[in-house]
Amino acid sequence: MNPVTGRLPRDNHRLAINPDPCTGCLNCMMACSQHRSGGADPDSSAIRVELEPFDGHHRIRFCRQCPTPACRAACRFDAIVAESGRGPWIVLADRCTGCGACVTACPFHAMMFSQISGKAFKCDLCGGSPECVSACHFGVISWLPPGVQSPRGIPREDLDPSLGRS
Amino acid sequence: MYGGYAGRILHVNLSTRVIEIQSTGDYLPQGIGGRGIAVLIALESIRRGMTPWDPAAPLIIMTGPLTGTMAPFSGRTTVCGLAPQGHPHEWYTRSSFGGHFGPELKYAGFDGIVLTGRASEPVYLEIENERVTLRPASDLWGLGLIESQRRLIDRLGSAWRIFAIGPAGENLSRIAVAATETESASGQGGFGAVMGSKMLKAIAVRGTGALRIADPERFETVCRWVREEAHGSHGWPHTPRLDPEHVRKYGQRFQACTQGCTIRCFDARYYRHVPSRLCPGKRLAGQIDCIAGLFPGIPGTFYDWKLGFEAGFEVSQIANDEGLNHWEILVGLMPWLRKLSQTGELTHIDGILIDLDSQQFWVDLFRAMSRRTSETASILAEGTVRACERLGIGREALDELYPCWGYAGHWDGHGDHINRIFFPFWIVSAIQWAVDTRDPISSGHGYVQNLMGWCLENSPVHGIPWEDIIRIGTKVYGSPSSVDPAGGYEGKAFPAYWHGHRSVMKDSLPVDDQVFPRVFSKKTPDFFARAGDLEGPQFEHALFVSATGIPWSETDFDHFCARTIHLERELLIRLFDRSRQDDETLIPYLQKPENRINPYIGHPMSLDPLHFRDVLTEYYELRGWDPATGHPTPRTRELFRLPGPT
Ligand code: SF4
Numbered sequence: 001m002n003p004v005t006g007r008l009p010r011d012n013h014r015l016a017i018n019p020d021p022c023t024g025c026l027n028c029m030m031a032c033s034q035h036r037s038g039g040a041d042p043d044s045s046a047i048r049v050e051l052e053p054f055d056g057h058h059r060i061r062f063c064r065q066c067p068t069p070a071c072r073a074a075c076r077f078d079a080i081v082a083e084s085g086r087g088p089w090i091v092l093a094d095r096c097t098g099c100g101a102c103v104t105a106c107p108f109h110a111m112m113f114s115q116i117s118g119k120a121f122k123c124d125l126c127g128g129s130p131e132c133v134s135a136c137h138f139g140v141i142s143w144l145p146p147g148v149q150s151p152r153g154i155p156r157e158d159l160d161p162s163l164g165r166s
Numbered sequence: 167m168y169g170g171y172a173g174r175i176l177h178v179n180l181s182t183r184v185i186e187i188q189s190t191g192d193y194l195p196q197g198i199g200g201r202g203i204a205v206l207i208a209l210e211s212i213r214r215g216m217t218p219w220d221p222a223a224p225l226i227i228m229t230g231p232l233t234g235t236m237a238p239f240s241g242r243t244t245v246c247g248l249a250p251q252g253h254p255h256e257w258y259t260r261s262s263f264g265g266h267f268g269p270e271l272k273y274a275g276f277d278g279i280v281l282t283g284r285a286s287e288p289v290y291l292e293i294e295n296e297r298v299t300l301r302p303a304s305d306l307w308g309l310g311l312i313e314s315q316r317r318l319i320d321r322l323g324s325a326w327r328i329f330a331i332g333p334a335g336e337n338l339s340r341i342a343v344a345a346t347e348t349e350s351a352s353g354q355g356g357f358g359a360v361m362g363s364k365m366l367k368a369i370a371v372r373g374t375g376a377l378r379i380a381d382p383e384r385f386e387t388v389c390r391w392v393r394e395e396a397h398g399s400h401g402w403p404h405t406p407r408l409d410p411e412h413v414r415k416y417g418q419r420f421q422a423c424t425q426g427c428t429i430r431c432f433d434a435r436y437y438r439h440v441p442s443r444l445c446p447g448k449r450l451a452g453q454i455d456c457i458a459g460l461f462p463g464i465p466g467t468f469y470d471w472k473l474g475f476e477a478g479f480e481v482s483q484i485a486n487d488e489g490l491n492h493w494e495i496l497v498g499l500m501p502w503l504r505k506l507s508q509t510g511e512l513t514h515i516d517g518i519l520i521d522l523d524s525q526q527f528w529v530d531l532f533r534a535m536s537r538r539t540s541e542t543a544s545i546l547a548e549g550t551v552r553a554c555e556r557l558g559i560g561r562e563a564l565d566e567l568y569p570c571w572g573y574a575g576h577w578d579g580h581g582d583h584i585n586r587i588f589f590p591f592w593i594v595s596a597i598q599w600a601v602d603t604r605d606p607i608s609s610g611h612g613y614v615q616n617l618m619g620w621c622l623e624n625s626p627v628h629g630i631p632w633e634d635i636i637r638i639g640t641k642v643y644g645s646p647s648s649v650d651p652a653g654g655y656e657g658k659a660f661p662a663y664w665h666g667h668r669s670v671m672k673d674s675l676p677v678d679d680q681v682f683p684r685v686f687s688k689k690t691p692d693f694f695a696r697a698g699d700l701e702g703p704q705f706e707h708a709l710f711v712s713a714t715g716i717p718w719s720e721t722d723f724d725h726f727c728a729r730t731i732h733l734e735r736e737l738l739i740r741l742f743d744r745s746r747q748d749d750e751t752l753i754p755y756l757q758k759p760e761n762r763i764n765p766y767i768g769h770p771m772s773l774d775p776l777h778f779r780d781v782l783t784e785y786y787e788l789r790g791w792d793p794a795t796g797h798p799t800p801r802t803r804e805l806f807r808l809p810g811p812t
Binding site: 020021023024025026027030031033034037038039040041042043044050051052053054055056057115134135137138154157158159160161163 | 170234235236238241265266269272273312315316319324325347348374375376377378379382385386390393406407408409410411412413417419420421422425426427428429430436437438451452453
């Protein structure tokens with residue numbers, strides 16, 4: 001983190017989401033929760049897929065690791081810090097009072113709140129190898145180096161041009 | 167409590183409104199979950215003479231230890247009870263469904279729900295973690311299955327999952343489904359009508375709890391292996407793709423038909439914006455799974471109606487909303503009506519011309535059936551087999567389409583023309599059908615679909631030669647004759663026996679039928695499925711043990727499957743005097759020529775009753791049933807600690 005600007009370095013890998021091919025399988029959430037809690041507990045997942053079975057546009061909430069995050073700015077207890085000084089942003093449980101200001105502040109609804117611990121929690125990128133990325137078999141979640149654009153739309157390899165029915 | 171379980175079963179008496187909680191542990195480990203626990207409950211509570219309409223008859227909705235975990239293809243739930251669709255008896259049977267309802271039920275703290283009684287007015291059951299409430303549903307009664315879900319979600323919140331019925335269930339149609347989301351139905355059996363008879367419109371659930379996993383490290387590893395090995399649906403060798411035109415025009419997407427699915431499925435597609443033909447300007451969204459792909463019709467085939475994609479899609483969504491069973495409509499009722507209209511036995515239904523190319527005909531018929539607004543349509547709502555009896559017409563056509571038990575043909579080489587199977591492989595299906603109470607393929611695709619999907623006749627580009635199939639088949643079934651395309655009746659009893667066990671596994675854990683068991687693979691040099699330290703057929707056991715911590719060997723697991731089959735048989739004997747004579751019901755149906763010719767034989771085959779009876783005897787002997795009666799022998803009763811006739 002730049003000590004002057006308080007920003008994360010620009011060369012960090014980042015999570016990127018292409019929601020279009022999402023099938024609603026929830027593997028990402030289950031893998032995340034299994035990793036975080038050792039059990040099947042979608043409410044402990046730091047990525048959330050909100051299913052929309054009646055229109056098919058599933059919404060995915062995930063942390064963008066913003067350079068200057070709103071959650072951090074909202075926290076009066078300095079509980080949100082950049083891990084190892086480089087990021088990702090993490091919540092220090094011993095400083096978090098559970099006031100929920102960060103949860104309200106995040107414009108992406110990516111700060112979660114645990115009813116069990118009474119504290120906020122968020123995506124910590126699993127130490128640089130995010131479980132959700134390997135759990136998603138549909139190309140929705142990518143782990144991208146700086147400068148690489150997230151894909152959009154249905155992946156080309158999922159299309160069969162010879163089908164062409166009407 | 168073992169890992170994977172929520173630990174409690176909810177008992178709801180709709181007559182008295184008494185809600186009780188039972189420990190799932192009462193049925194563990196011997197019942198496992200799903201179908202395995204359901205039969206234990208059924209043996210305790212279903213009495214001879216009960217019908218599905220009897221308020222005391224339970225409707226059992228059971229998840230299993232893998233539901234809601236990260237186990238691949240595991241978000242399913244199994245529904246069991248006396249089935250209105252069953253014929254000539256309302257046999258006790260099962261019908262599973264996907265979506266995300268079962269996992270949510272477990273996060274709310276329940277492994278299953280047992281419904282009894284009948285409410286005095288329409289109600290729905292609201293489960294929010296500990297809080298379980300019966301609420302009035304008069305405002306939902308009469309609404310479509312999808313519309314009811316929308317209303318409840320508007321009221322309760324988008325995180326809620328709903329299992330509901332449509333007008334067909336309310337009006338006790340024997341082909342009524344209960345379903346969640348737009349397409350995930352407990353379809354065969356008519357369980358939607360059982361819910362309707364209990365005046366229960368829907369079950370809404372929201373859970374925020376967690377499930378413990380016994381051995382998280384091993385479980386995660388096995389999940390990863392299974393996920394990475396399971397590369398195509400239906401055991402098929404290649405991965406399906408989307409139609410670019412449908413992607414652009416209708417917003418076509420792959421869609422998981424259940425939580426935890428990681429494959430691009432042949433069947434499950436979501437469409438985000440399909441123009442309505444009936445309401446110009448309106449756009450429809452919804453899922454098409456499995457047989458619903460047949461709604462548009464396939465001109466030039468047996469299913470030659472010409473609705474086309476847009477009309478067919480709309481019709482499928484209306485069938486879903488009305489709560490009608492797709493398989494029955496598409497593989498049974500419509501081909502039957504077409505034959506009757508061709509022979510002149512029935513040309514109009516209550517004044518409306520039978521015209522399978524007309525979207526309006528389908529929609530009007532569905533609404534008249536599900537709401538029972540006209541006389542003949544109301545009779546058709548009883549299911550085609552009973553309609554044939556009541557109307558006194560169409561027997562010949564019915565005998566071509568319906569093997570037995572009230573369900574239309576399914577992978578048996580005769581009734582359904584959609585599945586590409588030829589002799590001798592449908593002999594295994596025939597045994598499966600004979601000893602079951604519904605079409606057995608619901609969880610019994612493993613043999614027919616794997617062989618027919620992987621052979622070069624059906625998959626010329628991606629399939630594998632018969633010599634490889636025979637090598638692997640010999641390893642799995644112990645005999646090359648079990649999978650030899652030039653073979654006959656020999657070696658067919660064992661696959662039926664083995665896949666019977668796989669079926670129980672799939673309905674009890676539960677896991678998806680189209681994916682398991684893993685046998686063939688394109689990811690190993692010898693085409694036999696394996697991953698990590700496991701062979702494909704061991705996957706289910708490895709998931710079960712690592713999730714639950716129940717220290718069963720594969721032999722113990724197999725013993726559970728066999729015992730569940732014996733217990734179900736025992737129940738049928740108690741309730742209906744089920745016997746070998748019943749099992750042979752489908753023989754005349756199979757004596758007609760098959761639909762597809764085996765290229766290694768060169769002419770259409772039909773069932774030889776003498777040979778088939780020998781194979782059935784072989785099956786009974788393997789199973790430990792008396793070949794004369796089809797009942798478990800005293801030795802089997804002892805070995806499996808069966809409760810015995812009462
Ligand atoms: S794993 Fe991928 S496809 Fe499945 S819900 Fe998550 S983002 Fe969607």
